[in-house]
Amino acid sequence: MDLVQLQRQLVDYRTSLYHEGFLDEQFTQLQSLQDENNPDFVVEVVSLFFEDSERLLNELSKALEQQVIDFKRMDAQVHQLKGSSSSIGAHRVQKLCIVFRNYCEAQNVEGCLKCLQQVKHEYGIIKTKLESMFQLEQQILNAGGSIPV
């Protein structure tokens, strides 16, 4: 695939992520903050998001396995996940966190379990999609091109 095709593929891919509600304008904000002085800014922030999310999802899984469930602590953890997903524009994950928090507040175990599965699922999708997007960007850079805005 030549450079122009790669660039077009990237633009199409990115556009679809917005259209399908995986990403929102906050992601665009992050991209606008990236420049030649800090060309890996978006990748770095997203990597932090991946780290934080995986840690939180693990903790939430463990919390729901306990005999006595600490809903308050879970709520705080979901709040953190909601915050970081909002900060990078991971729209679907953020929306699910809002629902999740409602279940925590209602101390609804079934609801929480279901929500956790959904969040894990959505998180998995956005992680794969963002990694694919970064790979495409890297291919473009390797081919000597620049990443279209």
Place this chain on the structure above:
Amino acid sequence: MEVAGEVLASEFQLHVLAVDDSHVDRKVIEKLLKISSCKVTTVESGARALQFLGLDEEKGSLGFNGLKVNLIMTDYSMPGMTGYELLKKIKRSSAFREIPVVIMSSENILTRIDSCLEEGAEEFLVKPVKLSDVKRVMNDCIMRGETEGNNRRRVDKRKFEDDNHASSSSSSSSSIPSSPSSPLPSSPSTAATSSPLHSLKRAKLRDHN
């Protein structure tokens, strides 16, 4: 012109202390502030923020690395000490009460906004924070806070030359694009009453997203 701007910016760069327990948010706010030509120190908790300021020992407003803090931006919801509690500690300290404090929160709860502003917060920003928010904060808070604070500080005895240098260059600083030629006339109390409307408007706008 550009060169002069750069020279002035390097002579007097605003030092912002950003407090947030979220690693992601610390990275983002740091970038937003650096793009806005600020020196940034990020810490992960209110306790660390107080340590950095040296509040425990009332040493003065210099942090460990000797840089004066011109603005504090803190997340509201943090484990341990909340941003609100940090705000109160700062506003109740004689050494640091003049440092403008901005609260950031993902939840725009009216009572929360009100209590923060009542305790002396300059602004309440709804997350996710954008570059336009940071630029606005700089224009609103720094110019007002710095010029007023420096006017008052001239009366108090100051041990460090930095302050004198900073205060003399702040009024003529061109590091902020739309800096007025004269200090803004509003006082902290006016700020508290005028900003709720401002922040509420912003909070409402956010809701629609």
